[in-house]
Amino acid sequence: MTGAATLLKDVFGFDAFRPGQEEIVSAVTAGENVLAIMPTGGGKSLCFQLPALMREGVTVVISPLIALMRDQVRALKAAGVEAGALTSGNTEDETNAVWQALDDGRLKLLYIAPERLAAGSALNMLRRIGVSLIAVDEAHCVSQWGHDFRPDYLRIGELRRALDVPLAAFTATADAETREEIVAKLFDGHAPQSFLHGFDRPNLHLAFAAKDSPRKQILSFAAARKGQSGIVYCGTRAKTETLAQALRETGHVAAAYHGGMLPEDRREVEARFNVEDGLIVVATVAFGMGVDKPDIRWVAHADLPKSIEAYYQEIGRAGRDGAPAETLTLFGADDIRLRRAQIDEGLAPPERRMADHARLNALLGLAEAHECRRAKLLQYFGEEADGCGNCDLCDTPPETFDGTEAVRKALSAILRTDEWFGAGHLIDILTGTLTDKIRARRHDELPTFGVGQDVSRHAWQGIFRQMMGHDLIRPDPERHGALRMTEAARPILRGEESIILRRDTLITKTRRAAPKALVSDEDAPLLSALKAKRRALAEAAKVPAYVVFNDRTLIEMAETRPQTLDEMAGITGVGAKKLERYGDDFLNVITGEAARLHPSRRKLAGRMAGSLYDQLLQVQSDLVRGQDGHEKPLSCSASLLAKVASHRPSSAEDLARLLGEKRAERFGPAFLDVLATAD
Template sequence: MKSFEEAMVGAGAAGGGASEEVLAVLRRFWGFEGLRPLQLEAIQAGLEQRDSLVVMPTGGGKSLCYQVPPAVAGRTDVVVSPLIALMKDQVDALRLSGYPAAAIHSGMDQMEVRDVERDLASGRHHLIFVAPERLLTPRFLDLVARLKVSSFAIDEAHCISQWGHDFRPEYRRLAELKTRFPNASIHAYTATATERVRGDIVEQLGLNDPAVLVGSFDRPNLLYRVRPKLDVNAQIAETIRRHKGEASIVYSISRKDTEQIARYLVSEGVRAAAYHAGMEADERRRTQDRFAAEEIDVVVATVAFGMGIDRSDIRCVIHAALPKSIESYQQETGRAGRDGLPAECVLFYSAADVIRWRNLMERSAEESATPAEVLESGKQLLEEMRRFATVVRCRHAGLSAYFGETYQGTSCGACDFCLAEVEGVADSTVLAQKVLSCVARVEQRFGVEHVVDVLSGASSERVRRLGHEKLSTYGILKDVPRKTLTNIVYQLVDAGLLERTSGDRPTLRLNASSWEVMRGGRAVTLLQAKESKSKRTRIEEASWRDVDEALFESLRKLRREIAAERGVPAYVILHDATLRELASIKPTIVEALRHIRGFGERKITDFGARVVECIKTHQ
C-alpha cells in the first residue's frame, strides 16, 4: 500500500505528459507543477471537445478538469452547478487566483446579472456557473448561442439518475443540451456513481462516444470508524473534542435531531450551530457564513447541508445516524480532508436507524406516488449501507468493493478494523440467550424499550401492572448499562437472530435462529469499541512531521485576517496543506513561495509578503 506521503504527493508525476500550455496554466493560477491521476485525460477530453464522464472522489480534483481547458483554449465554457453557495465559493476561489469566472443565480439583482452578461459578451470570463433551471431558460440559451459556447460541464452529475442517491428531476432536462447544441461537447462530473448510475448518466445526457474516466474511489487520508450508538450526544462531543478548533460537520436524519444535538454541543462549550431546510433562508445563510469565516467550528445538519460546501479544511465528519446509502455516505464523508490532509469520519450506528429510514421511505413513496421499483431500489441502497456498518472488515476495502474497485493492500491503517479498535463482548452468547429468553417470557408482545426495562430491572408502573417484575428474566442484566443493553438488542436484530415488526408499535419476535441460540446450538458474537486513549494515528502523525504547529496556527490567524479583508471564506485563501508546508519549509523570501503548492502568481503578488513576514516574525 502507498504511504501517506506517496498518496498525497505522488500524483504530481502524473502531470508529466501534460503540454506546456496546460502546465503554464496550472502554475499561473494555482501554483501546481503537475496533475493527479486521470486529470490529464479529463483535461485532454475537454480540449479535444470529446464528451466525457469523469468519476473522481471528493477532493480528487474534478473542478480542475473543467477549469483548465477554457483557460488553455481561450474560450468561455458553461458549468452547471446545483447550489448557489457552491457557485459562489468556486467563483471566489477562482477570482482570488486571478482566474476570470462568474456566476448567474437567483441571489443576484438584475443589474448584477446584466453586468455579468456584458462581461461574457466581451469575452472576459473563461467560466460561467449556472443552475440547471436557469440554464434552460430561453434568455440564457440565447446568450449561450450568441457566445458560441462549445463545451458544457455538469457538476454533481449523479443528480440526473433516479438510481443514484440524490436524484433531482430538474437535471433530467439537461438532455436538451444535445438537441439545442449538437456540436457542443458535454462533460459530466461526479464523486459517487456505481456502474448502473454511470450508465444512466451517459444515457440521460445523450453523450456521444464519451471518454469514461473512473478514478479510485478510495480516500487514503480519511480515517473511518463505526461505533455502536449508545449515548450519542456524549459520543459526538467526545469526537469533537479530538478536533478542538477545527472544522467539523455532524449529520443527522431529522431537523429536530440537528437542533437538539447543536444545543447539547453548545452547552458543552463547542462553537456549534444547526442547519436544516426548515430554517429561514437568512438563518441558514448566516450559519453557513459563520462556518466559512471560522466563527463556529461545528455545523449540525441534515443532508440539506453539504453539496454547497467547498471548504477544504474539514477535519471531521460525524454521522449521528446511518445514512440512507453508501453513495450518500461516500459523498458526505468526502467533504472531510479535501485538502489531502488526514481527517476522521465517525458513524454512530443502531439498527433503529434502518427501521426509521424504511418508515420514512415508505411514507414518502406513498405521499408522492413513487414507482415501486424506485422505492425498492432505495431500500436496497439502505440495506447495502447497513451491511457496511455491521460487517467488520477494512472500511476502505468495503467502500472500494461497493463501487466495483479492488482495494490494493492488506491493511489500510486508517479504519477501526485495521487499527484493531473493535473487539468481541465477553460472554456474547450468554448475553444473547438472556435477551432472547426475555423476549420469550414477555410472549413476543412488546418492543425494545419494554424488553430492556425488564432486563434492567426497571421499577416502572407498566412493568408492575403487567406483573413482569415476577419474570425470571427481570433484572437479569441490571449491571449492564441501559444504552448498552439497547444496542445489544439491535445487534441481535441486525444479525437476524431477532426480528422487529414494522408499524407504529413495533414488537420483538423470535425466529428459528433465536431458538437455535437459546438451545445452545449457535454461538453469537457481539461487538464493542475497545477502550483506548485518544492519540494520533500513523497517518495523522506523518501529516504533521516537521511542521511547526505554533507557526501553523499563526498562519491560520493571518489567513482569517486576509479573508475578512476580502470578504471571502478563509479556506479559499490558502489550504491547510499549503499552510503546513509553509510551517515546515519556512520560506523567508517571497520568491521562494513559487515552489509552494497552492501559491499562484496572483496570490504571491497580493499577500505573499505578509505570509513571509509572518514566518519571519515567528522565528
C-alpha cells in the first residue's frame, strides 16, 4: 500500500506534515480510537482523509453542516480522491453518483450529517457499504452544554458500538470539561489515544478595543483591509443588516447573514463567500462551522462573544491557510450585562451557570488584559507562552494605574445605595452631579457623593466596565440590571488586596498600521495575476477559488516563480492531480509560456520518476542508432519510458519484459546504469 508521505505529496501536494499530524495519521491508520484537539488551520481534515486512502473499506465522516461537507468533498475530488456526501442538499444526480461509486467499490470517504443517524435505515446502509472507520469532525458538538451542541451527535457512540470499528474524533475547541464529555459519550468512557496539539495560531493578530462609536470602529477596521475577505460577527440579527448596509455604502462588497433569513438566501450568501474575493459577511453566529474558506484575512466582533471558546472558534476562521490574518473584538459594559443576564436567566442548573460565568470571566479577563493577549488566551487552554509580538498589547503596551482607591469608592457607592442602581446613577453620585433622581433619593447626602470628582465621567465608565470585567460587580436581573458586589470584591473593599486597571481604555489608541502586505511590492502584480487566473478557472468549474489553489500556494508561486512543471510540483499545495489540471495555466501566467511536455512525462512532473524519465530520454537519444551510430534507428515510446521510470526494474530480465528483446538489447545496460544510480 502506498505510504503516507507519498500520498501526502502526490494527492495533497505537501512535502511534509504539519506539527502533530504524522503521529495522528499513524494512529488512525493503525485502527486506534483517537481524540485529537488541534488548532483551526492545523490540518485536522487531513488526519482522517489520508488514513482513509491507506485503509481498506469506506471511511464515514460525520460532519455538522452541509456546506462544510460539500466544500471538503469538492476539494478531495479536485485532488483526485473518490469522495461523496449524502445530504438533504444533494440533487438526484449527485446522490445517484455517490451510490454508484459505493456499489463499484470506488468511494473512499462518505460524508453524512449526524441527523441521518436518526433514520432506522442508516445503520443497515453503513453495514452494507463496508465502513472500516468513523471520523467525527467538530466533535465538541457532543457537549450538551457547549455553544454548538447537536443532539444527534449523541448517537455516534451507539453507531461505533454497532459497527465495531475504530473512531477518530477531531475538534479545535474543547476545554478539559468538554474533552471529558467527548470521551464519555463517543468512547463509552474508555480513554482513546489522545493528542493535544496546541491552541496557538501565531499567524493571527489578536486585538480588543472598548466600544467607542462601534460602527465607526468596524468601518475603520474594514477600510484598512479593503478588498480582503472578512467576517463581522454581531450579537443581533438587526445589527447584521444595518452594518452590512453601512459597509456597502462605504464601498465594500458586503452581505448580511442570520438565522431569520430564508434558507435559500443563506445558501446564496455562503456560496458567494466561498467564490468571491473580498466579500465581507456580517453575521450572527449562525454563520458558523460551515465556513471552510482558508483565505479569510480578518474577523471582527462588533459585540462581545458568549465565551472564550466561542471567541477562539470564531476568530479561528481567519487565516486557515497560515498566511497573516487580523482579528478585532469590540466590547462594552452593555455586552457584559447582556452576557451575564443570558447566563442567569437561562434554564441551566446552578453548577452549569457557575461554569458559564467562569468562561465569561476568562473572556473578560482577556479583554481587559494588561499584557500579551496570546499568553493570556493560551493560559486558559493550559499552555504557557511568552509575549507574542503579534497582538495589540505587544504592539502598544497599555498605561496602567493602581485602581484600588477608585474601585473602593465605586463599591462604597454601590453598597450605600443598597445595590439598587446601575452605573449611570452611581457615576452621578461619585462625580457629584446633582440630578432630579439624586435629589429625590437624597443621595447627595451620602458620604460618597462627589468623592470621585477628580476622575472624568468617561474614565469612570471605563472603571465600572473593568470592574465588571474582573467580576467584582455583576448586574442583578431581579433588580433590573442594578449592579451588586461579588465575593471577589470584598478583599479589595477591606483593603486586603489591590487591583491594577488600564488607564481610561475608552480613549482611542493610536491606530495600528494597515496589515502587512501578503507579498513584497515586487511580487504583488504577479500575485494579482495569479489570483485572476484562479478566479477564472474557479468560475468556469463552478467551484470556490480555494479549491483550485489557496492563497498560500499562490503566494509561494509569486515569490519563487517556478519555470517548469517540475519546479511547480515543489510548491506547497500542488499535488499530482492539480499539477496535471492547472500547471500549464499558472506557468503561463508566471513565464508567459506554457510548459511543453509529453503527456506521459507531464504525469511524472515533480517526482523522482520525472527526473529518471529525463535521464532515460537522454540515454535513448545517444543510442537511437546504436553504440557506433550506424545501426537502424530504434526508440521507446514516451509511455514506455514512463513505465521504466515509474517501475524501476532492477534486472535485465525485468527490463526485457517491459521493453521487449530488441529494445532491451540496445538500451538495457545503459538504462540499468541510470536506474542503479537513482537512489
